[in-house]
Amino acid sequence: MVSRRDFFYGAGAGAVALGAGLVTRAGAASLPEAPMMDKAATQPPLAPPNGRPYNPVVTLNGWTLPWRMKNGVKEFHLVAEPVVREMAPGMKANLWGYNGQSPGPTIEVVEGDRVRLFVTNKLPEHTSIHWHGQRLPNGMDGVAGLNQPAIQPGKTFVYEFIAKRPGTFMYHPHADEMTQMAMGMMGFWVTHPKDPSLHRVDRDFCFLLNAYDIDPGSFTPNTSTMLNFNLWTFNSRVFPGIDSIVCGLNDRVRIRIGNLTMTNHPIHLHGHEFVVAGTDGGWTPPGSRWPEVTADIAIGQMRAIEFDATDLGDWAFHCHKSHHTMNAMGHGLPTMIGVDQRGVLGKINKLVPDYMVMGANGGSMGEMEMPLPDNTLPMMTGQGPFGGVEMGGMFTTVKIRKGLARNDYKDPGWYKHPAGTVAYEWKGGDSAMPDATPAPDAKSSAAKPGETVLKVRKGNGHGGH
Ligand SMILES: [Cu+2]
Secondary structure (H helix, E strand, O other): OOOHHHHHHOOOOOOOOHHHOEOOHHHHOOOOOOOOOOOOOOOOOOOOOOOOOOOOOEEOOOOEOOOEEEOOEEEEEEEEEEEEEEEEOOEEEEEEEEOOEOOOOEEEEEOOOEEEEEEEEOOOOOEOOEEEOOOOOHHHOOOEOOOEOOEOOOOEEEEEEEOOOOEEEEEEOOOOHHHHHHOOOOEEEEEEOOOOOOOOOOEEEEEEEEEEOOOOOOOOOOOOOOOOOOEEEEOOEOOOOOOOEEEEOOOEEEEEEEEOOOOOEEEEEOOOOEEEEEEOOEEOOHHHOOOEOEEEEOOOOEEEEEEEOOOOEEEEEEEOOHHHHOOOOOOOOOOOOOOOOOOHHHHHHHHOOOOOOOOOOOOOHHHOOOOOOOOOOOOOEEEEOOEEEEEOOOEEEEEEEOOOOOOOOOOOOOOOOOOOOOOOOOOOOOOOOOOOOOOOOOOOOOOOOOOOOOOOOOOOOOOOO
């Protein structure tokens, strides 16, 4: 009998063929290191230290998993384990994830790479990993029971395949799936084209859409929830804990989004049109693209949207379902608009402590000073330069600035609006903006009345195949 330590580290004879997916003892002797991450902040892109060149992605509030090259094979080590994820300052959640965080690290490889992934299970139950969207041998597809035995606690399995198709992918368990996805087990995968001049953009971001049901004041998701999630997240973060997407003026920007929630999300960008340049199945042919400002991302889908960052500012970027831009406590409240409820809250609170009523003039709960249980975020929150943003959940900003260095992803602070370009209170008299003068930052890309501008992608290599 082999002890766990021997199983992981013991060298020796008796190597078994890898095809069955089990670690051989010889293989286990050289298990690659499993880097861990202890921060929820967006990490800088990982420039490939070896292997073939590519233009790395930036994972929003995430990171890319380093690898080692072994005889030309890219080896990664994922550890499935319980993690504590900060969802926003002031709230932490007990989740399950990989290598210290949920979601797990992004895996980046190049089309044609031979990839070997060691997966160690430190969860209290069995798991597996399905490589969502990949072309691979059937026995590497990761459906426990169907394609492989489940990975039992304490065991390490090996997956090995060639990353055949460039594009946008995800990974997640295919074992006790409802529980494990509800606990945050998922990650992003990008296979870059082998010709790095293809599909080239200036900034390439990615994140997953995920959702949790965590009762206010508690730390652990309710894993039996099927629809009524109360925290709608980008990479297991909620606004105002989601980092901004920082872009240089006139950069070509790609944002890759994968949806591992149980509902669809119409993702909306302000101030710019984009095209869907990639889907689950690969790059879209350029002739099939049309401009839009909202892309609905269905359950299990990936979308890569692209746009030219032509207009300076802090542009909202969010799910358009309004209850998905709210944090917990947003459900089950009656509409109180127009109801005179002076004194009602006090009376109700004698019967139901912590009961909250909606304002008579609308929601405006961002401004309400409610005592919240520990480890609970306000429902609609976030301070902007002009006051409360009154958002939560799936909301962030695309910040477009002049003169950013190519690899500068630091938050530049709030946009400083040129004089005369901010909506203002009318107090009589003439407009503060001279008539018929374009705003100083407006590029001449605007359509004349009656004219439709269809933005054609600029530059080389955006053309797909
Ligand atoms: Cu949504």
